[in-house]
Amino acid sequence: MTDHVTDLIPAPCSVAWAASSPAQCVLDERTRIDARPGTEGTEQWLRATVGAATGLPLHAAAGRGDGDAGRGVGTSRIVLVIDTDLADEGYRLVADGAVIRIEGGSAAGVFWGAQTLRQLLGPAAHRRAPLTKGGRWELPAVTIEDAPRFSWRGMMLDVSRHFMPKGGVLRYLDLLAAHKLNVFHFHLTDDQGWRIEIKRHPRLTEVGAWRTRTKYGHRASLLWDDKPHGGYYTQDDIREIVAYAAERHITVVPEIDIPGHSQAAISAYPQLGNSDVIDTTSLTVWDNWGVSPNVLAPTDNTLRFYEGVLEEVLELFPSTFVHIGGDECAKDQWKASAAAQARIKELGLADEDELQSWFIRHFDRWLTDRGRRLIGWDEILEGGLAPGAAVSSWRGYKGGIAAAEAGHDIVMCPEQQVYLDHRQADGDEPMPIGFVRTLEDVYRFEPVPPTLTPEAAAHVLGTQANVWTEVMQDSARVDYQVFPRLAAFAEVAWSRLPAPAARDFTDFERRMTAHYSRLDALGVDYRPPGGPLPWQRRPGVLGRPIDGAPPNV
Numbered sequence: 001m002t003d004h005v006t007d008l009i010p011a012p013c014s015v016a017w018a019a020s021s022p023a024q025c026v027l028d029e030r031t032r033i034d035a036r037p038g039t040e041g042t043e044q045w046l047r048a049t050v051g052a053a054t055g056l057p058l059h060a061a062a063g064r065g066d067g068d069a070g071r072g073v074g075t076s077r078i079v080l081v082i083d084t085d086l087a088d089e090g091y092r093l094v095a096d097g098a099v100i101r102i103e104g105g106s107a108a109g110v111f112w113g114a115q116t117l118r119q120l121l122g123p124a125a126h127r128r129a130p131l132t133k134g135g136r137w138e139l140p141a142v143t144i145e146d147a148p149r150f151s152w153r154g155m156m157l158d159v160s161r162h163f164m165p166k167g168g169v170l171r172y173l174d175l176l177a178a179h180k181l182n183v184f185h186f187h188l189t190d191d192q193g194w195r196i197e198i199k200r201h202p203r204l205t206e207v208g209a210w211r212t213r214t215k216y217g218h219r220a221s222l223l224w225d226d227k228p229h230g231g232y233y234t235q236d237d238i239r240e241i242v243a244y245a246a247e248r249h250i251t252v253v254p255e256i257d258i259p260g261h262s263q264a265a266i267s268a269y270p271q272l273g274n275s276d277v278i279d280t281t282s283l284t285v286w287d288n289w290g291v292s293p294n295v296l297a298p299t300d301n302t303l304r305f306y307e308g309v310l311e312e313v314l315e316l317f318p319s320t321f322v323h324i325g326g327d328e329c330a331k332d333q334w335k336a337s338a339a340a341q342a343r344i345k346e347l348g349l350a351d352e353d354e355l356q357s358w359f360i361r362h363f364d365r366w367l368t369d370r371g372r373r374l375i376g377w378d379e380i381l382e383g384g385l386a387p388g389a390a391v392s393s394w395r396g397y398k399g400g401i402a403a404a405e406a407g408h409d410i411v412m413c414p415e416q417q418v419y420l421d422h423r424q425a426d427g428d429e430p431m432p433i434g435f436v437r438t439l440e441d442v443y444r445f446e447p448v449p450p451t452l453t454p455e456a457a458a459h460v461l462g463t464q465a466n467v468w469t470e471v472m473q474d475s476a477r478v479d480y481q482v483f484p485r486l487a488a489f490a491e492v493a494w495s496r497l498p499a500p501a502a503r504d505f506t507d508f509e510r511r512m513t514a515h516y517s518r519l520d521a522l523g524v525d526y527r528p529p530g531g532p533l534p535w536q537r538r539p540g541v542l543g544r545p546i547d548g549a550p551p552n553v
Contacts, residue, residue, distance in 0.1 A: 031075070075098065093143070093144040463493050
């Protein structure tokens with residue numbers, strides 16, 4: 001029984017064995033849940049998830065007493081209670097005799113404690129139905145105290161390059177919750193597809209959500225998938241996703257990418273593009289990868305159009321932060337456009353970089369006026385950082401350092417460390433992209449650069465792993481790229497680990513042995529430690545591997 005305690009991922013702050021007798025706590029068909037005010041959501045989750053896996057009814061306690069009721073009468077209780085003396089997302093789990101008590105600093109803290117309880121019950125508690133009917137589920141008498149290091153513990157999922165149906169998104173929210181991750185960055189628009197219904201602009205999904213074919217492998221590949229590809233989420237789908245995430249204490253941060261990565265939108269509404277440079281009516285949703293030269297025109301019409309888009313986005317997403325992209329905006333069309341050059345002169349801007357900054361600043365003010373905050377990729381630093389904006393530092397540490405030192409909040413997600421589309425090993429990896437980033441490499445990632453002063457380091461909201469899906473055609477490919485590395489990332493984001501070189505990766509690998517069994521129970525098609533299985537390989541499909549260690553920039 002003790003193995004499950006020593007195999008927890010992410011690792012908790014402290015574990016103490018209880019001196020009580022018996023040395024184990026038992027859940028059975030008589031176990032009741034005593035949910036105090038504010039914990040009803042976790043009660044429902046335990047019954048629907050752990051109850052389904054164990055086959056136990058986990059009925060509500062008849063009398064919601066002091067948590068010790070039932071001791072000595074053969075009835076165990078799971079007591080859920082909020083204790084505001086604990087850290088906001090922190091929890092204390094005490095399994096002692098007939099009582100398993102989970103105290104959280106907030107409803108979220110109680111929920112994370114319940115996730116730990118599920119791990120203590122073993123891999124079978126992660127299944128959707130019981131392997132046997134009835135029975136007893138034992139866990140050791142123990143006290144676990146825990147709290148997260150960062151408030152932003154996220155994963156970004158790109159559903160533009162390859163669409164993930166709603167059921168797959170809900171499944172990933174469960175996987176994030178199982179790893180105590182609390183931010184789902186939802187990359188909804190790009191050159192290759194627009195994935196969110198906007199009622200005032202229906203062609204965004206009628207036209208912009210579909211492409212006729214798809215490059216298979218890296219953009220240099222000669223292979224094509226000639227099957228049309230696409231899909232989008234209705235507004236009711238989005239409401240369901242956001243509500244499902246909220247039940248798991250996950251914030252969904254939407255991304256509407258501007259002014260680059262916009263070819264899908266321009267193909268639907270050609271007036272959004274630089275029509276004095278190219279025939280925008282001839283554009284289609286892009287079927288290739290890379291950086292499209294087709295970007296938004298810097299016109300008042302474009303601003304009004306995207307204000308309308310964002311008005312509907314704000315109605316759907318309660319997140320304080322709204323991501324507006326701002327990355328990889330090619331400037332060639334603006335340089336060639338008489339209209340864009342006139343706009344630069346009219347606004348008194350120095351160049352095209354400042355024109356991009358003008359776009360970002362406009363929507364920073366617009367979002368601020370509506371009680372929201374803008375966050376964007378670190379290119380928004382170019383031409384002047386928008387006041388109040390936060391930065392997703394993806395090109396390395398440098399952008400995040402500059403932003404934090406200037407007093408801006410940052411989320412660290414450097415591609416050299418936590419881009420999970422990058423390959424996991426040398427050799428026979430499917431569609432190998434980028435640098436080798438092993439499980440150990442991700443485990444030794446440190447989100448806070450040591451050069452930051454304490455004042456600047458306080459602006460590090462947290463970290464996220466990014467999943468770009470150019471070479472991930474389906475959920476099995478996403479699983480392969482994401483796991484097991486997301487487990488290592490989750491421990492980096494949650495646990496208070498020592499400096500990277502001092503981290504005990506040998507112990508983490510030992511704990512992963514049990515965690516692979518949990519992933520098996522959850523139905524995750526992860527990369528096995530020994531390398532891809534035969535059906536996970538993609539022989540003959542060109543990737544873009546980069547040799548050597550990634551630069552520390």
